[in-house]
Amino acid sequence: MDDAEETMDTLFDVVVVGGGAAGLAGALTLVRARRSVLVIDAGNPRNAPAAHMHGYLGHDGRDPAQLAARGREEVTGYGVRIRQGTAIAADRLPDGGFLVRCGDGSTVRARRLLVATGLVDELPAVPGLAARWGRDVLHCPYCHGWEVRDAPVAVLAGGPLSVHQAQLWRHWSERTTLLAHTWELTAEDRELLAALGVAVVEGEVTGLAVDGDDRLSGVTLAGGGVAECRALVVAPRFTARSGVLTSLGLPTTGLERDGRVIGTFVASDAATGATALPGVWVAGNVTAPMAQVAGAAAQGVQAAVAINTDLIEEQARRAVEAYRAGS
Known part of the structure; x- marks a missing residue:
């Protein structure tokens, strides 16, 4: 009997949608709280292109795939069920629980939901850029700054945050350049960059230059020149993977910086991950786009504690009602 047949008619205490750091950390906390847990994992983590992750105490430099594999071993050792597949939507049931619908047509029921589906990094439309994402095309200096x-x-300008990015990355390397690309820099921007010693290269970026060792050596410009760099910093748009949540009526919120929307997220309580819909919690990049792996895992734990507390309180309420009815 496969997982789909075995779980279609099972009522789980919690279904966790997403098998990354946030989802697995939540699942571990919940199963150790003696909850029945199913994790539905599509298998496409945001950090898949990266060979190493950093800033996670005790795991610095570890391959993200190794962390996920170790996490799956740990949670399944306690009895968590993991099902490969994509949860595409969910329905609220009359009893307050949820029916999660998967892409293969199967369904599963849960008393509570923890959604940790992450986000998609939508990259600038520069040829060759996507293929090197997470390698030498970067975003977060706290993740990759030490390595370069x-x-x-070189920082690829594409919005008001680009100057801020250049300012940040210059802390790791005084050899930081801002590529104006198609963005119009203000006089104030240019003054700040000049004061910091950040050179500005004019002209639209048309592609990447790679050396014989398959390492980034620079970017090509519309005028025919090449600007040297060993790392290219970009500002992706952060789009929440929110399909399950929006199907339940939970909207996404625009992530704004300097008056410009640079992505979306699903709002939640900062301490617990609770959403506006009772019974649904979120953790990780779907609600906190800037969270690193360690932060996402911590959010998964916080949400799991809140979910278990909610289930305990519900059990207590029902016990009191039954007690009064029998008195």
Whole structure:
């Protein structure tokens, strides 16, 4: 009997949608709280292109895939069920629980939901850029700054945050350049960059230059020139993977910086991950786009504690009602 047949008619205490750091950390906390847990994992984590992750105490430099594999071993050892597949929508049931619908047509029922589906990084439309994402096309200096310290770093301008990015990355490398690309820099921007010693390269970026060792060596410009860099910093648009949540009527919120929307997220309580819909919690990048792996895992734990508390309180309410009815 396969997982789909075995779980279609099973009522789980919690269904966790998403098998990354947030989802697995939540599942681990819940199963150790003696909850029945199913994790539905589509198998396409945001950090899949990266060979290493950083800033996670005790796991610095580990392959993200290894962390996920270790996490799956840990949670299944306690009895968590993991099902490969994509949860595409969910329905609220009359009893307050949920019916989760998967892409293969199967369904599963849950008393509570923890959605940790992450986000999609939508990259600038520069040829060759997507293929090197997470390798030498980067975004977060706290994730990758140490690895390219003192090397030539170029920041691809694409919005008001680009100057801020250049300011940040210059802390790791004084050889930081801002590529104006198609963005119009203000006089104030140029003054700040000049004061910091960040050179500005004019002209639209048309592609990437790679050396014989398959390492980034620079970017090509519309005028025919090449700007040297060993790392190219971009500002992706962060789009929440929110299908299950929006199917329940939970909207996405625009993530704004300097008056410009740079992505979407699903709003939640900062301490617990609770959404506006009772019974549904979120954790990780679907609600906190800037969270790193360690932060996402911590959110999964916080949400799991809140979910278990909610289930305990519901059990207590029902016990009191039954007690009064029998008195």
